[in-house]
Structures are given as C-alpha cells and as structure tokens.
Amino acid sequence: MQRRALAFPVLLLVALAIVLPANAGKPTASSSATITDEGNCKFTVTYAWSGFSGTGLDAEVAIGFRGEYGADFFFAWTHVTGKSGSEGFVSRTFTLTGDAAARQFFGRGNLFKVSKDSSLTAVRDASAKSAYLGAQTCGLTAGIS
DSSP states (O other), X not given: OHHHHHHHHHHHHHHHHHHSOTTTTSXXXXXXXXXXXXXXXXXXXXXXXXXXXXXXXXXXXXXXXEOGGGOEEEEEEEXXXXXXXXXXXXXXXXXXESSOEEEEEEEXXXXXXXXXXXXXXXXXXXXXXXXXXXXXXXXXXXXXX
16 A cells, blocks of 8 residues: 555656646846947947846947858947846947948847956857848948947
8 A cells, every 4th residue: 555655656657747848937038139230330239138047248239241152241349247047138329430331231230258367258149130231331430338
C-alpha cells in the first residue's frame, strides 16, 4: 500500500515535467526597432526591449542603408549606458548631410554587456532591425541628437 501511495506523486511529477515547457513562467524576451522619416534628411530611430536580464547594459541605436546586392551598411550609431535588460527604450534623431544619393535607410538597436575592460558583448537575441524606408536622397554624414 505504501508503494502505491508513493507511485502516484512520482508519476504526477514525471507527467508535469513532460507537459510543462522548461521556460514556463518566464517572461518572453522581445525587442523592436523603428525608423521615422522626420523630413529634410532627419530620421528618428527608436529601439525598445523587454524581458532580458542584466543591469548596467549599453543600448545602441544605429542608422544604416541598403547597399548594392542588398548588403546592409551602418554608418552612424550611438550608445546609451546604464540600461536594465528587463525593459526600456532609446530614441535618437540622425540628421544627414553631405554628398546626397538615393538610399533606403533603416534603423537598428541592440543591448550589450560591458566588461571590466570596457569591451562589449551583445546580449543574445536582443538585436532588432526596422523595415527599410522608401528611397531618400540624403548624405551619410550624421549629426546625432
């Protein structure tokens, strides 16, 4: 009788281990990046995230363009320090000047862990890229505000 009394709780635990996913109860991590055309070659890139771990992280926002053969090129970025992985956002405006050419711009964001020697390591799965804008005729020298 005592064996039967122990068998049921053991079988129940085994069944729960099979049925419940390993990350049950953990929040799902997510991130997104958007780019907004403000006119006159000004673009605002916003990066938002939630559900990541860590504190004292660097958040990066960048602007790039689609080059020949579909390759992405980044030409301006900035880092904001002291962010929490649990949730947050960073938004910066890039004002583009210089030799103008028609380009499809996009925004990108990411989170980084900063080591004691100041090197950066990307937080896994935290990177996000916006959709491409329609072609804009702007230069690649960027002022960031």
